Amino acid sequence: MFGSLSRPTAGRASRMLMWSAWGLAIACVILTMRAQNFQITVLGTAMVFAIASVGVGLQLKTLRLLSLGQGSMMAVGAYSQLILAGSYHWPFLSALAASLLIAVAIGSVLGLASTRVRSHYYILLTAAVQAIGAACLTGLASLTGGAQGSTTPSSISLFGMHIGTIKDLSVLAAVVAVAVAVLADLIYRSALGRRLIAAGASPALARGSGISVVGANICGNVLLAFFGALAGGLYAPLIGYLGPEEFALSLSITCVLVGVVATQWSFAMAIVAAVALQELTQSLSSVGSLSGLVYGAIIVVVGIALAVRVSGRGAGLRLRRPAASRTTPPSRISVAP
């Protein structure tokens, strides 16, 4: 259902766009390091969202699957910190490792399911994971604090270093976000990435080429869950308080928005998009109740701009549609460059 998400560009132009994206991302990281007061939390949160969104973008760009369950994956990471580090006094890294294991298990199950369930069915399956996760956060009050939420340890110890201020935590999130974007770019260009792309583009051909489609689906979903839980693990100490509303469907939608931008040029764009989105949200909060209108309008404009850019409509070019092209009228059919 979901075709290629990036417009084919010539090698040199592609490289220039990629390096531009990285330049912008590094600028965002420097901005985070130099930020003061409330801006630190805003930028730190943006970095956490970027980490989770890279997972969504990587899955979308390779397997062509769109997940609406990344909020739940973040909840796994965050609530593991709350329960294991907060209640049972586990060290930060042990709690993070436990949450990553849980996320990998969930990702494996989702990966198995995605061999049978594709496109909008997969979107709904992940939305179901999100809804079940939200129900558990509220319903299992003795563990999670229920609808009232609960406070989490706001300082962590990492390899003997004490990271206790919001600024330190934000800088840590920024460093991890850059590392995750680099990792995603490397995976995309590696043999593993090519396997994932092949499995997403044509499972039958991939299978014919000796690629394990089941393995590729599991791997893609595990990566998605891994990045989500990692982001959640960093999110918990950063905000210091966890409630179910922090991990609602709107968080997953935010990850999708940032993740789609991350599929353009380089995964570093996730950092740029997340920072832009968070800054925009903060700026609009001063507009009051009209902020939602402006926010929605910007999403619509960005969606149209991406669609026009990728489909190349301005140049009279159109993206070839996948199997479902039977709904495309003859006048719309043309060959992609």
Next chain:
Amino acid sequence: MVETVLAAALIGLASGAVYALIAVGLSLGFRSGGLINVAQGDLAVLAAYVGAALIGAGLSYWAAMVIVSIGAGVVMLGLDRLVFRALYGCNPVYLIIITVGISAIIEAAITWHWGGNPLVYKPALGSGVLRVGGLHLFVEDLVALGICLAVAGVLGAALRYTSIGRSVRAGASDAVAAELCGISVARARAISLAASGVLAGLGGMILAALVSLYPTTGLDITLAAFVGAVIGGFGSVWGAVLGSLIVGLVEGVAGAYVASDFHSVFVYLLLGLILIVRPAGLFGEEGVGVREV
């Protein structure tokens, strides 16, 4: 015990019938142009709020229902003309993002104009309780169920027996062949989206008469309708109706026995089961959006 289950089932079926209207709208939009309209539920909520304003201005509930349904249809027609028509054939991910933005706009507009308070209608679909044996059935639930099934029936018949309906189905089934036969696929898509808007308007008015609505309820309604449409088979009108009734039924019966936080879990577990066993849904076409293993 049995009476409790049956009464809960009827309440659930009434909600499910409303979800069915929204789900049929989603199915029409998807079949005609591959559009998954995330804003469908928000349009229903907007229709309910506008309907309440019209009722406040002195119109009857039924007159308000007709006006807002037509209005919602016109809104969808406008969106088709201004936004979607130029983008059909693009990657559906971008269409989803655009509808997410439209959803945010509608939600913000409702909050801005009416505030965040819940919308509560006076009994509009009839009041009172019907006693059948040991069962206590709410009249409004029966009326809502009847209206929704009648509308779905009329729509199903219109799609099957009228020339417009046949052109819509032809465009949805094979756009290239339909164009070659002289059918305007763009017009068929516009009609489908307008019909989905009308259904959202109707659904919103009926749902507001049954439960309290909030400006933020739209996404939940879309999700419930989406689940219903997928359980039935995305793209199939009667599949969407049946799937949504199943969703309502499960929600209603679970609501009688399980804590409110876990109502929806049963629905999603059922959804997961159906997607794994029969990925195309109960009435869906095999191979549409499904990968063979």
